[in-house]
Amino acid sequence: MGGNDAGNVLGPTVSIGIFKVRRTLIIFSIVVIIGALLGGATGVKTASTLVKVDVAGNVIINISAILVILIFLSKKLPIAVTQAIIGANIGVGLVAKELNIKLLLLIIIGWFLTPILSFVMGFIFYRFFALIFRGIKNLQMRNTVLYILLWIFTLYGAFSLGANNAGKISGILYASGYDMVLLLLMSGLSLALGIVLLGKQTIYTVGRELMPLDDFSSMVTVFSSAFSIWFFSLMGLPVSASHAAIGSITGVGYSKGVRIQNETVFRRILFSWIEAPLYGGLFSALLFSVYRLLW
DSSP, X not given: OHHXXXXXXXXXXXXXXXXXXXXXXXXXXXXXXXXXXXXXXXXXXXXXXXXXXXXXXXXXXXXXXHHHHHHHHTTTOOOOHHHHHHHHHHHHHHHHTXXXXXXXXXXXXXXXXXXXXXXXXXXXXXXXHHHHHHTOOOHHHHXXXXXXXXXHHHHXXXXXXXXXXXXXXXXXXXXXXXXXXXXXXXXXXXXHHHHHHHTHHHHHIXXXXXOOOOHHHHHHHXXXXXXXXXXXXXXXXXXXXXXXHHHHHHHHHHHTTOOXXXXXXXXXXXXXXXXXXXXXXXXXXXXXXXXXXXX
8 A cells, every 4th residue: 555655645746856766755654654653543443343354354355455456556557545445345344244334435425525625625725825936036945945845745645644544454453452553553664665665666657647747736736635635534534545646636737727648547547446446345255255155
């Protein structure tokens, strides 16, 4: 998940050369751990009530989600990992007949609202920050402020990512009685490892192939997506960084009169949002059904 979502948050800034890739990935991963520890508890508690399964069910859910993630990472597409994991939960939950339908509906609503909120925030924030920066007449001062805000918003995005993703990883384990602090730490560490080892895979897909972004547009895009992710983290709802990133990039583009330049990649990403939960659900339902038949 860390390898996938690094591209969603870092793509707009790293891919256009604002930050050095390796250093940024390392700093980003550290802040993700902090975000998981300080902001992930609500999401863990919420995710723990989605399905009730035994240890074998937990393993099958994770295996199924990992398979889907690896398939799309090989295509260098940043999928909605949240949907892959929730889809895997649904597959096992349906077979086991232990699925919290009310919570599932809330999560699905969150999926639809995430790109919409990110689009609106991207559109509004672009106009807002453009007004502020036009008031800074000194070019050097303007560039300095821009660079500082880029780092602040990137770290904010890392924190939001850690807070929101912790529950997706650890929710089902918390339901089995594992210690919260341990789960948050392990979630943060695993996300950080994925970011450092696999983060380069999707950065350039989001940052270069969808829409041309300059330094200022990248700053607004990162802030808008981070804001959306953090908003839903406060409610404990697991949402997709991919949804947030695509929504904010599109919103910023429309605000400044630029449209998606690579519609083929855009359609592939949108279609992956449908494929991810479908594959996750099918894999987990199949594996869990086989497990129940054999054992």
